[in-house]
Amino acid sequence: MRTNAACSRAVRAAILQAPVSDREFRATLPETAGMIDLASKLISEGQGLELMPREANPDSPITAYRFHSLCAYMGDDDMFSSDLSDDQLKQRLAHMSNTPCQVIFSMADEYVPDYVDKKALVQRLCKALGGAEKVEIEWGNHSLSNRVDEAVQAIMQFVKSGGPNGWDDPWS
Structure with missing residues (x-):
């Protein structure tokens, strides 16, 4: 049985x-609007x-x-849409503001509308x-399969650069 201390x-x-944003990408597909209507109807029923x-x-x-x-x-999962206000983004993401975060964004992500x-x-x-570390991978696709080395280097930097206290440093 987990305790609250262990979970925290x-x-x-x-x-x-x-x-x-799944929503912004899916909005580019012709069937999405009708499917949202159907989903809403099913939920309401x-x-x-x-x-x-x-x-x-x-x-x-x-x-x-x-x-x-x-x-x-x-x-519930509309977390990263560009048309959300700063307040809406904060409302959805601020629960992580006390957790060290790194955001790795693929600048050529095929799922981000132009x-x-x-x-x-x-x-x-x-x-x-809350001030997460930003990493922009130029020309990176959604999965970063075309920029694996850059992604791995960014992740290693994040972990090495003072990740949370108590982490064992696997590189020492």
Whole structure:
């Protein structure tokens, strides 16, 4: 059985790699608006755990609640959208403001619509997180599969540069 003390020490730092808006990306797809309407209807009828039609998410099954959470404005998982106000971002991310964070943002992320000012967004996210360390990987794709060495170096720097007290330094 975990104690509260054990749980409070469980997360000593966080690295957010590719913090992008599912909602903003999905809004570029023609079927999304209708699927949000369907998900909202199912949720209002108490059927949020029902599966959405396959075209809502062709890669894997998704419940109405989860689809709505990801795709609707201010859904539960609408965490990184560029059109959220600074107050809304802070409301959604400030719970991490006392946790050392690194934000690794791929500047060529294929899931970020072209209209999004990526540099401004990553700056706003870092501020909402209470001053997180910002890493911009130029030309990096969403998974950083084309910039693995840069990503690994950034992560190692973060850990080495005084990660949370109590971490064992695996490089010493």
